[in-house]
Amino acid sequence: MILHFVDYLILALYFVFVIGIGWLLKKRATTASDFLTSGRSLPVWITSLAFIATNLGAQEVIGMCASGAQYGILTVHFYWIGAIPAMIFVGVFMMRFYYASRARSVPEYLKLRYDEKTRTFNAVTFAVMTIFSSGISMYALGRLFELMLGWSFTSSVLLSAAIVLIYTYVGGLTSAIYNEVLQFFLIVLGFAPLAVLALVKAGGWSGIQHRLSAQAGMTHAWASMAHASQNPMGIEVFGMVAGLGFVMSFGYWCTNFLVVQRAMAANSMSAARRTPLVAAFPKMFMPFIVILPGIAAAALVASGIAPELLGPGKHDYNQVMNRLMASLYPSGMLGVGLTALMASFMSGMAGNITAFNTVWTYDIYQTHIRPKASDRHYLMVGRMSTIAGTVLSIACAYVATLYDNIMNLLQLVFGFVNAPLFATFLLGMFWKRATSHGAFSGLLAGTSAALLTHGLTVADNKGGWMGTTLHTFPSSMAQNFWLSIISWTACFVVTIVVSLMTKPKPVSELRNLVWGATEIPKEPSEKSWYHKPVTLAIIVAVICIALNIYYR
Amino acid sequence: MTAPHSAAGHSAGAGGAEPREGFMWDLRLPTGLFFVAVGVILCAVGLIFPWRASLAPDVNINLDSGLAMLVFGGVMLWLARRKS
Numbered sequence: 001m002i003l004h005f006v007d008y009l010i011l012a013l014y015f016v017f018v019i020g021i022g023w024l025l026k027k028r029a030t031t032a033s034d035f036l037t038s039g040r041s042l043p044v045w046i047t048s049l050a051f052i053a054t055n056l057g058a059q060e061v062i063g064m065c066a067s068g069a070q071y072g073i074l075t076v077h078f079y080w081i082g083a084i085p086a087m088i089f090v091g092v093f094m095m096r097f098y099y100a101s102r103a104r105s106v107p108e109y110l111k112l113r114y115d116e117k118t119r120t121f122n123a124v125t126f127a128v129m130t131i132f133s134s135g136i137s138m139y140a141l142g143r144l145f146e147l148m149l150g151w152s153f154t155s156s157v158l159l160s161a162a163i164v165l166i167y168t169y170v171g172g173l174t175s176a177i178y179n180e181v182l183q184f185f186l187i188v189l190g191f192a193p194l195a196v197l198a199l200v201k202a203g204g205w206s207g208i209q210h211r212l213s214a215q216a217g218m219t220h221a222w223a224s225m226a227h228a229s230q231n232p233m234g235i236e237v238f239g240m241v242a243g244l245g246f247v248m249s250f251g252y253w254c255t256n257f258l259v260v261q262r263a264m265a266a267n268s269m270s271a272a273r274r275t276p277l278v279a280a281f282p283k284m285f286m287p288f289i290v291i292l293p294g295i296a297a298a299a300l301v302a303s304g305i306a307p308e309l310l311g312p313g314k315h316d317y318n319q320v321m322n323r324l325m326a327s328l329y330p331s332g333m334l335g336v337g338l339t340a341l342m343a344s345f346m347s348g349m350a351g352n353i354t355a356f357n358t359v360w361t362y363d364i365y366q367t368h369i370r371p372k373a374s375d376r377h378y379l380m381v382g383r384m385s386t387i388a389g390t391v392l393s394i395a396c397a398y399v400a401t402l403y404d405n406i407m408n409l410l411q412l413v414f415g416f417v418n419a420p421l422f423a424t425f426l427l428g429m430f431w432k433r434a435t436s437h438g439a440f441s442g443l444l445a446g447t448s449a450a451l452l453t454h455g456l457t458v459a460d461n462k463g464g465w466m467g468t469t470l471h472t473f474p475s476s477m478a479q480n481f482w483l484s485i486i487s488w489t490a491c492f493v494v495t496i497v498v499s500l501m502t503k504p505k506p507v508s509e510l511r512n513l514v515w516g517a518t519e520i521p522k523e524p525s526e527k528s529w530y531h532k533p534v535t536l537a538i539i540v541a542v543i544c545i546a547l548n549i550y551y552r
Numbered sequence: 553m554t555a556p557h558s559a560a561g562h563s564a565g566a567g568g569a570e571p572r573e574g575f576m577w578d579l580r581l582p583t584g585l586f587f588v589a590v591g592v593i594l595c596a597v598g599l600i601f602p603w604r605a606s607l608a609p610d611v612n613i614n615l616d617s618g619l620a621m622l623v624f625g626g627v628m629l630w631l632a633r634r635k636s
Binding site: 004006014021181306327332 | 624
């Protein structure tokens with residue numbers, strides 16, 4: 001990768017803007033709740049863009065491109081059967097609970113609905129997940145620096161850690177949300193030309209289909225899913241729809257405080273509900289920017305035009321996006337692409353570390369270690385935990401080096417944390433009879449079931465650390481999907497059984513926490529159709545179904 | 553140049569029922585300024601230097617993308633100006 005002065009100029013320009021915005025907004029973050037939730041004052045277009053920009057980190061850009069190259073068009077299911085239906089569900093049903101209960105975090109909702117031990121269990125697993133997520137972003141940014149600067153992996157990771165620390169420390173969430181919006185535009189404008197170039201180079205969509213015709217299922221999203229052996233992901237319709245479409249995606253979007261928090265920063269309940277629905281529009285079309293280049297790269301490799309995209313020897317999917325940029329962008333756009341990637345890594349890391357900081361400060365430190373301290377004290381603890389979170393992320397960046405596709409690791413972490421939690425949530429919100437002992441034993445059972453599955457099954461030489469191998473999956477992703485189905489089911493069943501054996505909370509204590517016992521504050525009837533959540537949801541659903549049918 | 557002044561002005565002047573109203577307006581200005589600046593740089597590079605990528609030797613992607621960014625940045629600035 002050869003960089004010229006102009007690439008550094010664009011990079012520098014971007015950081016001047018980011019630091020400038022952070023510095024300007026910092027003056028306003030004077031109280032702890034200001035610093036952490038932006039005071040619930042943001043307009044919908046900003047919270048919506050921030051909502052998707054939050055997970056437009058290394059996961060999306062590098063991981064989706066890597067998965068496009070490894071699994072082909074099956075990767076779009078992360079969007080069209082996964083994220084979009086889940087975002088609709090969050091907007092139409094879940095958001096009113098989050099907003100009405102006035103909880104600052106998902107663990108806080110768990111405390112109100114269940115009890116302290118359930119909340120703490122979740123706070124701990126969630127904290128682990130945020131650290132892994134930011135560690136994976138740090139790994140990917142490190143790999144980029146490796147390629148760009150020719151540095152060693154260790155120096156590259158330390159550099160990215162230093163950058164994110166300064167970034168988070170300077171602004172907190174307020175600047176994180178605002179910078180995420182800028183980054184979102186930068187990613188779209190920086191990578192859309194790459195997708196177009198890669199598509200044209202591979203001969204258009206029909207050219208890609210032709211070049212990948214030898215690899216079954218790379219270019220048909222549904223036609224190859226009757227049996228696991230017919231597609232590169234090694235998954236069949238049930239595993240895909242139940243594992244990814246239901247457990248993983250609903251679990252991620254409903255229970256990931258990191259994204260929910262973005263909607264909670266909106267200026268009214270109606271605005272909070274519209275946030276995921278408005279966000280679904282750009283989200284639906286992200287595959288054309290982040291997955292398509294990966295599929296095109298696979299086609300270019302298969303036809304021998306550019307075999308270097310997947311690297312010499314064993315395929316290294318994590319570097320596909322970086323290598324595509326190096327061979328399709330000259331200096332100038334290369335600088336824009338690199339800046340967009342760095343921006344996306346930073347939003348991934350900063351968002352996760354900010355969430356870690358919130359969960360640690362409010363749900364663990366304030367609850368168990370030092371309650372009733374001053375606001376100023378918690379603000380200080382929040383900042384200290386940012387540093388601790390960064391250090392822990394560095395360790396996770398080294399775990400990520402063991403995976404040739406970071407998406408495989410990321411979904412594994414989600415399977416452990418979000419899958420059981422989603423069962424706890426569903427039951428908590430829709431079943432008054434669910435008890436706190438039930439929820440706690442359910443979460444424990446779900447997480448243990450995930451451990452057992454990972455310990456007793458093998459995929460891509462990973463897992464099976466318990467000694468016996470009961471099953472071998474065709475791909476890591478298939479293992480992740482089944483692991484999440486199993487852990488969700490374990491949590492769901494155990495929660496119900498234990499709940500039926502224990503004493504439920506009186507209904508008076510469940511007000512505003514359970515469907516049916518909630519007085520939804522009267523929303524002023526919206527004048528225009530595009531302000532009504534249900535109308536937006538129907539439009540999103542129709543477009544999404546059409547995309548699924550077209551690329552079947 | 554104007555961004556710092558306007559932000560400071562809003563924070564000092566508001567302080568009433570909606571102290572953060574100025575934020576939304578603020579964001580369009582830096583976004584617009586940023587993309588206009590990047591657009592200008594890219595167009596200049598595309599017009600002056602013959603740099604091409606190894607896999608796409610016949611496309612002047614700097615000029616094409618630069619123009620797109622100029623348009624996007626311009627629209628953002630126009631929105632910010634209209635709002636103020």
